[in-house]
Amino acid sequence: xxxxxxxxxxxxxxxxxxxxxxxxxxxxxxxxxxxxxxxxxxxxxxxxxxxxxxxxxxxxxxxxxxxxxxxxxxxxxxxxxxxxxxxxxxxxxxxxxxxxxxxxxxxxxxxxxxxxxxxxxxxxxxxxxxxxxxxxxxxxxxxxxxxxxxxxxxxxxxxxxxxxxxxxxxxxxxxxxxxxxxxxxxxxxxxxxxxxxxxxxxxxx
Amino acid sequence: xxxxxxxxxxxxxxxxxxxxxxxxxxxxxxxxxxxxxxxxxxxxxxxxxxxxxxxxxxxxxxxxxxxxxxxxxxxxxxxxxxxxxxxxxxxxxxxxxxxxxxxxxxxxxxxxxxxxxxxxxxxxxxxxxxxxxxxxxxxxxxxxxxxxxxxxxxxxxxxxxxxxxxxxxxxxxxxxxxxxxxxxxxxxxxxxxxxxxxxxxxxxxxxxxxxxxxxxxxxxxxxxxxxxxxxxxxxxxxxxxxxxxxxxx
Numbered sequence: 285x286x287x288x289x290x291x292x293x294x295x296x297x298x299x300x301x302x303x304x305x306x307x308x309x310x311x312x313x314x315x316x317x318x319x320x321x322x323x324x325x326x327x328x329x330x331x332x333x334x335x336x337x338x339x340x341x342x343x344x345x346x347x348x349x350x351x352x353x354x355x356x357x358x359x360x361x362x363x364x365x366x367x368x369x370x371x372x373x374x375x376x377x378x379x380x381x382x383x384x385x386x387x388x389x390x391x392x393x394x395x396x397x398x399x400x401x402x403x404x405x406x407x408x409x410x411x412x413x414x415x416x417x418x419x420x421x422x423x424x425x426x427x428x429x430x431x432x433x434x435x436x437x438x439x440x441x442x443x444x445x446x447x448x449x450x451x452x453x454x455x456x457x458x459x460x461x462x463x464x465x466x467x468x469x470x471x472x473x474x475x476x477x478x479x480x481x482x483x484x485x486x487x488x489x
Numbered sequence: 490x491x492x493x494x495x496x497x498x499x500x501x502x503x504x505x506x507x508x509x510x511x512x513x514x515x516x517x518x519x520x521x522x523x524x525x526x527x528x529x530x531x532x533x534x535x536x537x538x539x540x541x542x543x544x545x546x547x548x549x550x551x552x553x554x555x556x557x558x559x560x561x562x563x564x565x566x567x568x569x570x571x572x573x574x575x576x577x578x579x580x581x582x583x584x585x586x587x588x589x590x591x592x593x594x595x596x597x598x599x600x601x602x603x604x605x606x607x608x609x610x611x612x613x614x615x616x617x618x619x620x621x622x623x624x625x626x627x628x629x630x631x632x633x634x635x636x637x638x639x640x641x642x643x644x645x646x647x648x649x650x651x652x653x654x655x656x657x658x659x660x661x662x663x664x665x666x667x668x669x670x671x672x673x674x675x676x677x678x679x680x681x682x683x684x685x686x687x688x689x690x691x692x693x694x695x696x697x698x699x700x701x702x703x704x705x706x707x708x709x710x711x712x713x714x715x716x717x718x719x720x721x722x723x724x725x726x727x728x729x730x731x732x733x734x735x736x737x738x
Contacts, residue, residue, distance in 0.1 A: 307492060307496045307499070307500065308492070309492075309493075324558045325558075327558070327594075328556070328558055328593075328594050331556075331592075331593040331594040331596065331597070332593050332626075334593055334596055334597065334623075335593030335596055335623035335626075336593075338593075338596060338621075338622060338623045339622075339623060339624075342622050352641055352642070353637075353641050356637075390627075393629075393630075394627060394629040394630065397629040397630075397632060397633050397659065398629050398655070398656075400659060401655060401658060401659065404658050404659060404662045405658065407662060408658060408661075408662065408683065408686040408687065409686075411686055412682075412685070412686040423685075460678075461678045464676075464678050464681070464693065464694040464695075465678065465694075466721070466724065467694045467695030467717075467721075468676045468694045468695055470695060470717040470720055470721060471563065471567075471676075471694070471695035471697075471698030471699075471717065472563040472698070473506065473717075473720075474506075474510075474698060474713035474714075474716060474717050475562075475563040475566050475567070475698055475713075476562075476563065477506065477507070477510065477713070478709060478710075478713060479566070483709045484566065484570075484701075486557060486566055486569050486598040486601070486602070
């Protein structure tokens with residue numbers, strides 16, 4: 285019983301205190317709010333250990349069961365063990381060895397994956413520019429206007445094109461975006477309110 | 490200790506929201522549930538799970554790159570609500586979805602949702618939920634992990650509900666190639682075009698927060714939809730009124 289109620293009480297109390305800190309300008313409330321936010325950061329760090337255990341378990345199981353592409357799991361666990369050991373022995377992420385690992389392996393790999401976006405974008409645009417309905421027709425027309433308006437050749441073709449492009453981006457596109465953001469804001473507030481009232485309890489078992 | 494003008498306005502809006510929420514919940518409980526407009530993505534979600542059960546292939550659920558202690562927590566919670574519904578179906582049929590996330594703070598939440606669903610399985614047919622996976626904290630590495638799962642693990646349907654950035658396109662395109670159905674959701678307007686071009690059905694912006702009302706018909710969730718509408722009208726009328734006042738005076 286207590287294990288069910290305690291997390292709800294802690295979550296609601298912490299939530300209300302942080303909310304009060306947002307509204308009330310008082311030293312005690314400010315200090316409490318700051319303390320709770322800092323505590324959340326510490327808890328987040330512990331979640332990383334949980335995540336790490338999960339990664340190791342999933343891939344260890346893959347190796348034991350000889351699942352499809354289990355060889356990659358061996359590489360992953362090897363890299364995990366090396367990085368962890370090297371990090372602990374050399375003094376953490378600030379050490380020369382770890383910086384080298386990040387600069388020479390992790391960052392180039394990330395850049396490589398994100399560079400694929402350009403090719404994926406072309407494939408996505410090709411698919412999007414097939415007119416299947418009235419909406420997709422509008423999508424294509426405005427897409428071409430904005431595309432041409434962004435390029436110097438657009439102004440050469442018709443000097444009004446950049447101005448139309450600006451209007452499209454500043455008026456209908458911005459209005460639509462603000463409408464979406466207003467809805468997202470209200471949805472976020474509703475979700476927050478439900479968590480604060482203990483209706484949604486993602487933390488409970 | 491004095492409240493600023495902005496704080497008073499926000500407190501007033503909060504109070505209106507609370508009252509509307511409680512009234513909406515009571516209305517939903519008495520059976521006077523308003524007609525909710527059809528959102529095809531929620532129907533498709535049920536179809537995707539049914540197809541995964543029929544074919545015996547996996548269903549992948551991505552909860553995005555945010556956690557439960559940052560500015561995009563609401564998006565992550567929306568993902569957990571969708572997962573809750575899918576997990577209940579999976580517990581009844583024994584087809585467990587593969588659940589992935591980029592932020593480790595979301596992992597215990599997802600694990601709890603799966604465990605709750607499996608504890609509620611009266612037949613006890615389903616095994617323990619083992620496929621809740623934290624992949625990597627960096628968006629690019631997470632996208633690479635998801636692309637690997639979609640390509641290698643015989644995934645029938647892909648569901649992506651949570652907070653995403655540009656990496657959405659990498660995963661969306663992989664889903665388009667490997668999965669027979671793909672449902673995407675995002676709240677960030679700059680990601681929505683990627684969802685539009687890759688997903689069979691999409692949840693746009695606030696639609697993803699309505700999952701609890703549409704999938705489980707929870708009274709509090711229906712109430713919060715009504716409260717959102719009340720507040721939306723107040724904001725719209727305030728904008729129009731202020732424009733008129735500014736123009737005339």
